[in-house]
Amino acid sequence: MASESTENPASLERAALSRALAGVARQDRAALQEVYCRTSRKLFGICLRIFGERADAEDAMQDVYITIWNRAGSFDPARGNPISWLATLTRNRAIDILRASGRRPTAPIELAAEVADESPDAEAQLVEQGEDARINHCIEGLAKSDAQMIRTAFFEGSTYADLAARVSLPLGTVKSRIRRALLKLRECLS
Amino acid sequence: MNDDDDLLAAELALGLIGDSAATSRRAQDGAFAARVAWWEDQFAGLTTPLAMEPSAQLWPRIAARIPQNDNAPTNVLWWKLTSGALAAVAAISLFMLAQRPQIELPPQPGAPAVASLAGETGSAMAISYDSATRRIALAPIALDPGKGDAELWVIPVGADKAVSLGVFDARKPSSHQLNPAQARLVAAGATFAVSLEQRGGSPTGQHVGPIVASGKMVET
Incomplete structure (x- = not known):
């Protein structure tokens, strides 16, 4: 069998996943199964982070893969990374389900002290061991409280209004802090 | 694209705003849609460390x-x-x-x-x-x-x-x-x-x- 060792595993994986998604777009069940095989651990990790309970996360996963089945045709391999596309689809679908169930988290959040911590948190340490995404480095450069609000918006589906209520700050303050943080993120990411 | 528009794209990607005007702009404005997609890809990186085995069922x-x-x-x-x-x-x-x-x-x-x-x-x-x-x-x-x-x-x-x-x-x-x-x-x-x-x-x-x-x- 021919060897593909000259290509790096991450780009091979992306190419294989793009091909499988093209198969799903043709309504090929075996292709969906291959997508599942390659992505279920990662996508389940996202659902579990959002729901906190395995049973809820697995229910959401069923919806996620049905959504992939229905929407694979809208993925354009020329424009995007299939893994990011799937992660975004999963996060958005999970947040939709969370919102529809009326269980969006509303508990107060105590914002971290402004001073950035020198020691990377557990999540950051995990990233260092594996394949990194630049945002995980960039977000560490923000004030911890701003990073915390952005993570909360992403993983808990909190809007500006939700965040303002949860951190007990005026809406305008929360908006301007997050917008400043987003510009700083963009500078680091670009 | 100016900063305000780009921030709007980021806010939409992150779900900070439930803004129907921004959502319909995404459907109609290709440049804006591309920025929303860019931000979505970036935020998707926040999930990089996450992985967990679902049940066999x-x-x-x-x-x-x-x-x-x-x-x-x-x-x-x-x-x-x-x-x-x-x-x-x-x-x-x-x-x-x-x-x-x-x-x-x-x-x-x-x-x-x-x-x-x-x-x-x-x-x-x-x-x-x-x-x-x-x-x-x-x-x-x-x-x-x-x-x-x-x-x-x-x-x-x-x-x-x-x-x-x-x-x-x-x-x-x-x-x-x-x-x-x-x-x-x-x-x-x-x-x-x-x-x-x-x-x-x-x-x-x-x-x-x-x-x-x-x-x-x-x-x-």
């Missing part, structure tokens, strides 16, 4: 909700009927699939044949086969051979005897090339099955361990 539940193709029934009666005759076909050279597993799943020039194997215990496997190149790709799911090996079998169209195609890595997708004798057995309508065997595969030329998944090959 999840895939069968998903599979039950999508349209069926020609998937073989999960009962294994035919195995019981035919297993006694298997030694006769063992003379066909057996190619041990596990010797050269490969990460790449094959590209599919032309129309590949596929099979979706499932079983009652939640084990499953997707198979894709390209007759032009004789390459077969295996994507196992929740297949646990314990200390032994998973072995792939094929019952050719019109035959009632199963032939081993060899053992394979049950823990990750792999791709293999069939030899010409094996390739003659694999075509649309053939039935595949996976059994769990001792290390190295069944020594008898017929399956000894349980059949955990089976399914029919169809043309795509």
Whole structure:
């Protein structure tokens, strides 16, 4: 069998996943199964982070893969990374389900002290061991409280209004802090 | 794009605003949509560290909700009927699939044949086969051979005897090339099955361990 060792595993994986998604777009069940095989651990990790309970996360996963089945045709391999596309689809679908169930988290959040911590948190340490995404480095450069609000918006589906209520700050303050943080993120990411 | 527009794209990507005006702008303004997609890709990176194994029952539940193709029934009666005759076909050279597993799943020039194997215990496997190149790709799911090996079998169209195609890595997708004798057995309508065997595969030329998944090959 021919060897593909000259290509790096991450780009091979992306190419294989793009091909499988093209198969799903043709309504090929075996292709969906291959997508599942390659992505279920990662996508389940996202659902579990959002729901906190395995049973809820697995229910959401069923919806996620049905959504992939229905929407694979809208993925354009020329424009995007299939893994990011799937992660975004999963996060958005999970947040939709969370919102529809009326269980969006509303508990107060105590914002971290402004001073950035020198020691990377557990999540950051995990990233260092594996394949990194630049945002995980960039977000560490923000004030911890701003990073915390952005993570909360992403993983808990909190809007500006939700965040303002949860951190007990005026809406305008929360908006301007997050917008400043987003510009700083963009500078680091670009 | 000015900062305000780009921030709006970021806010939409992050779900900070439930703004229908921004949502419809995304549908109509290509440049804006591209920025929302850029931000979504960036935020997707926040999920990089996350990974967790779902239960083995999840895939069968998903599979039950999508349209069926020609998937073989999960009962294994035919195995019981035919297993006694298997030694006769063992003379066909057996190619041990596990010797050269490969990460790449094959590209599919032309129309590949596929099979979706499932079983009652939640084990499953997707198979894709390209007759032009004789390459077969295996994507196992929740297949646990314990200390032994998973072995792939094929019952050719019109035959009632199963032939081993060899053992394979049950823990990750792999791709293999069939030899010409094996390739003659694999075509649309053939039935595949996976059994769990001792290390190295069944020594008898017929399956000894349980059949955990089976399914029919169809043309795509």
